[in-house]
Amino acid sequence: MQLSITLPPSTTQTTVRELLETEWLIPRKVRHFLRTRKNVLKNNSTVMFHETVESGDKITLIFEEDDYTIPHIIPGNAKAINVLWEDDHLIIVNKPYGQKTHPNQPQETESLLNDLAAYLKPKNQIPYVVHRLDKETSGAIVFAKNPVILPVLGRLLEQKEINRHYEAEVSGLIKNKHFTINQPIGRHRHDRRKRVIDSKKGDKAITHVTVIEQLNNSTRIECQLDTGRTHQIRVHLESIHHPIIGDPLYNPTSHAKRLQLHAKSLQLIHPFTKEEINVQATPFLFD
Structure with missing residues (x-):
């Protein structure tokens, strides 16, 4: 595998070592091979x-087969992929509801990751999971196209520099126009599928909510995440007694064709090119 990256105008002068270690998070073992092999x-x-090195320099990294572990993904249906944005390093796609982000078992073939593997196969590229959407959730999701950019995208996610906005319709009328739910989330003690608010052992979880429209007995809202816990929006909204309509786990008595939750937009600064990326995943729930 070979990657060539032209350093963007915002790059300040630095050493090759600092660039690979601090900016691009190349693992120590891989940096050692790159140096000793003069790659x-x-x-x-x-x-x-x-x-x-400085802005305008073209940096080429040449990797050998043993530098990274290459995952084995069974290709699915390439035609099912709806691309929102793509370059040589990452791809953002529009996930349909009812599809897993990735397989839970090696032999599975019907997840989004399987379909993306089929889409990228003619380009000799492999998808890597950066974050996930619940099976019942639709919308924008980003994947790495090589193992080099994967940890850098992971750092952006940790530092809240990948902005994700969701829209949802919840049961009941919410009066407050803007509010934040800051409640830790942990595993359900008796149901492995579910998560719960757990103030003692749960992981930090923060969801910002904006009311868009009140209907007869439901409310349309937008959510922005500071964290990305499993079922975060679903658990947080259920905890304030406004579960999402169509949620089979947290609002099973509601009636809808699908979970009314959609990742409507995603914004980030490209880690390598510093390009501003802003995608919209249509159709929106409220169209």
């Missing part, structure tokens, strides 16, 4: 790790 090029010439 780092600057503007098509071999470069030493103590040398400097």
Whole structure:
């Protein structure tokens, strides 16, 4: 595998070592192989790790087969993929509701990851999971297209620099126009499928809610996440007695064709090119 990245104008002068270790989070073992094999090029010439690089330089990394573990993914249906944005390093797609983000068993073939593997196969690329959407949730989701950008995207997610906005319709009327739910989430003691508010052992979870419209006995809202816990929006809204309509786990008595939750938009700054990426995943729930 070979990657070439032209450093964007915002790049400050730094050493090759600092670029690979601090900016691009290349693992120590892989950095060692790149250095000893002389597999780092600057503007098509071999470069030493103590040398400097700056904006406009083209950095080429040449990886051997044993540098990274390559996952085995059974290809699914390439035609099912709805691409929202794509380049050589990452891809954002529009996930349909009712489909898993990734398989739970190696032999599964019907997840979004399987379909994406089929879509990328002609390009000799493999998808890597950065974050996930529940099976019942639709909308924008980002995948890495190589193992190099994967940890950098993970850092953006941790530092809340991948902004995700959701829309939902919940049971009941919500009076407050804007509010934040800050309640830790943990596993349900008796049902492995579910999550619960757990103030003692739960993981930090923060959801910002904006009311869009009140209907007869329901409310349309938008949510923005500071964290990405499993079922976060669903559990948080159920905890304030406004569960999402159509939720089979947290609002089983409601009637809808599907869970009324959609990841409507996703924004981030590209880790390598520093391009601003802003995608909309249509159709929206409320169209």
